[in-house]
Amino acid sequence: MALTARAFGAQEVWVSTKDVPLEKTVESIVTRFGGDFSIKTGVKWREAIRSWKGKVVHLTMYGERLDDALPSIQGQDLLVVVGAEKVPREVYELADMNVSVGNQPHSEIAALAVLMHRLTDDDTLYRDLDGRLTVLPNPRGKTVVDNAKEKQNART
């Protein structure tokens, strides 16, 4: 979920459960692949939602249609709330909007990805994050540029 948020253009991910190994995993990806994405865990969700200055969108299979909701979401400073398993009723009320990506049971990660993809363009997915490692699109194999080595080579 955290890496999907990062890949699709989020600035931060907040997780309600304290989880230091998760923080380390995400920070290690950021260190290697770049960008200024950050993760906080052990965040109090009620306070986070209440104090958000922009718009709060709760993703749920019960929510209104994505295509109906999009015009009100575009261009906003968004906090997207995604729950694992049973989400407290309070979240439905605290959120500005409850939005579905299909009214079928599936994955919160898929819902987040599609929402974010609809709010951005293809270039967001391929933006240069200026990391140590850069993966270049390759139809047949793997092209990974190690920029640290490139710089070293350029220097010598």
Added chain:
Amino acid sequence: MALTARAFGAQEVWVSTKDVPLEKTVESIVTRFGGDFSIKTGVKWREAIRSWKGKVVHLTMYGERLDDALPSIQGQDLLVVVGAEKVPREVYELADMNVSVGNQPHSEIAALAVLMHRLTDDDTLYRDLDGRLTVLPNPRGKTVVDNAKEKQNART
């Protein structure tokens, strides 16, 4: 992954590892929420890819850009291959195309959802699957119609 494939319009999901509990979970969702989606587990991936009559698209963070690949994928009979962890080199070669949804590490489920969403329209996500349970879009709460009860009520 299986439920995401179903929600976004796939007809079947095949899993290489035999997994009867997974089959039961997915079949239970189909029974309740409708549609004719099916799951097979314990499928030999090499044979499945080789014998596919349509196009085989392998989703990988190393692949060519999604927007570059889409024109060749649209309207095809698709087998989408998604690997957990390390994917054998052979898959890259057997696939007709290796396609990325961003060249950053994230989730295979997110990649599948976005690919399928780009190949379909919003109505696919909200198509009537004629199940026992139908969830109706609701901006503030949960609306679940139990069609079995509705029919029973209509009968009495």
